[in-house]
Amino acid sequence: MKEDTIYESLFMTTQPGTTSGVLPTADTKHGYVREMFDAIAPTYDRLNSLLSGPLHHWWRRVAVGQAALKPGDHALDVCTGTGDLAFELLRAVGTTGQVDATDFSAPMLRLGEEKARARNRPNILWQIADTQDLPFPEGAFDAVTVGFGIRNVADVPLGIREMARVVKPGGRVVILEFGQPTNPVFNKLYTWYSKHVMPMIGGLVSGRKAAYEYLPESVAAFYSRAEIADMMRDASLENISVTNLTFGTVVVHRGTKQRPDVLEGNNP
Numbered sequence: 001m002k003e004d005t006i007y008e009s010l011f012m013t014t015q016p017g018t019t020s021g022v023l024p025t026a027d028t029k030h031g032y033v034r035e036m037f038d039a040i041a042p043t044y045d046r047l048n049s050l051l052s053g054p055l056h057h058w059w060r061r062v063a064v065g066q067a068a069l070k071p072g073d074h075a076l077d078v079c080t081g082t083g084d085l086a087f088e089l090l091r092a093v094g095t096t097g098q099v100d101a102t103d104f105s106a107p108m109l110r111l112g113e114e115k116a117r118a119r120n121r122p123n124i125l126w127q128i129a130d131t132q133d134l135p136f137p138e139g140a141f142d143a144v145t146v147g148f149g150i151r152n153v154a155d156v157p158l159g160i161r162e163m164a165r166v167v168k169p170g171g172r173v174v175i176l177e178f179g180q181p182t183n184p185v186f187n188k189l190y191t192w193y194s195k196h197v198m199p200m201i202g203g204l205v206s207g208r209k210a211a212y213e214y215l216p217e218s219v220a221a222f223y224s225r226a227e228i229a230d231m232m233r234d235a236s237l238e239n240i241s242v243t244n245l246t247f248g249t250v251v252v253h254r255g256t257k258q259r260p261d262v263l264e265g266n267n268p
Contacts, residue, residue: 023217030154034104036211037081041107043206045082050205051198056084059250060147063176064088066243066254067143072096076141078131078163079103079149083112085176086124089145095123100141102129131159136166143167147176151222157231164235167257173237175228175253178219182248190249194219228253 024032040047048056063085069075071094077086080101089099101124103109113126129135131146131153144163153159163173181187194216202212223231229240237255244251 023214023221026154029152033152033154036208036214037103037105038107040202040206040208040211041082041105041111044108044111045084047202047205047212048084050201055246055250059176059245059252060085060088062243062245063145063147063174063252064092066241066252067092067145067172067174069093069097069143073142074098074100074140076100076102076134076136076144076163076166078129078134078144078146078159079152080112080126080147081105081108081149083109083115083124083126085145085147086112087115087119087121089143090121090124097123099124100127100136101125102127102131102134104128104130131162134162134166138165139168139171140166141168141171143172143174145174145176148178150175150228151177151218156223156228157234160228160231161235164232164237164255164257169257169259171257173232173235173255173257175232177222177228177251177253178215179222179225179244179248179251180220182244186247186249190247191216225251225253 067075067089069089069092073093074097075089075093077089077099080086080103083101086099086101090097093099101112106128109126109128116124127135131149132155144167146163150156150159167173181190198215199209199212203209206212225242229242232240232253232255236258238258240253240255242251242253
């Protein structure tokens with residue numbers, strides 16, 4: 001109860017279309033989200049498997065496939081959490097490649113590092129960083145991904161611009177995120193599940209029910225597919241594609257960074 005009260009004190013802004021009608025303001029979102037993930041880190045992986053079954057592994061594999069990586073490439077996963085998407089990226093780049101994994105939650109990153117040591121995966125570099133201000137030079141990576149994290153960034157357009165900034169020209173930015181189901185019948189079932197079942201299970205396992213109430217609320221209030229695609233174009237990404245998975249419950253957005261000659265308006 002005390003933990004929920006702390007979280008609820010940060011919920012200030014009414015948002016139409018959400019499950020309880022409230023979400024943190026832009027000013028409080030950054031701190032709220034970090035504290036929330038710090039708190040649920042110990043049970044995060046277990047709850048992922050309980051709430052989505054094996055599907056979350058498949059979703060990540062699809063996203064990595066859209067990154068079009070090859071052995072020896074250098075990839076970045078932002079908002080990596082405990083690193084599940086980073087491990088999938090590592091499978092794509094192989095032992096000769098490298099993956100950088102960033103998150104602003106130190107407890108989540110520590111769990112990712114522990115998994116990497118247990119699996120003998122030394123070529124993932126873990127670093128605390130804010131997706132809105134990535135500590136990398138322009139054009140440093142062959143692909144940049146984010147899995148179920150861009151929704152939690154306080155300034156989403158800025159986060160997307162940063163991802164686009166650090167990817168090489170011709171490289172891909174891939175955003176894997178929850179969405180509103182496109183099938184009306186499934187949408188009703190999913191809404192009921194996310195509103196009632198997720199918070200109940202999440203609260204029982206983690207002791208932080210409010211964190212799992214935030215999940216469906218933040219999904220319902222998030223930008224549309226078209227709005228995210230527009231943000232990607234504004235970040236100098238082109239060839240934008242949108243792929244719906246599991247009846248639209250999950251969406252993969254992909255864009256390719258424009259090459260300098262295209263940005264200058266010249267033909268290649």
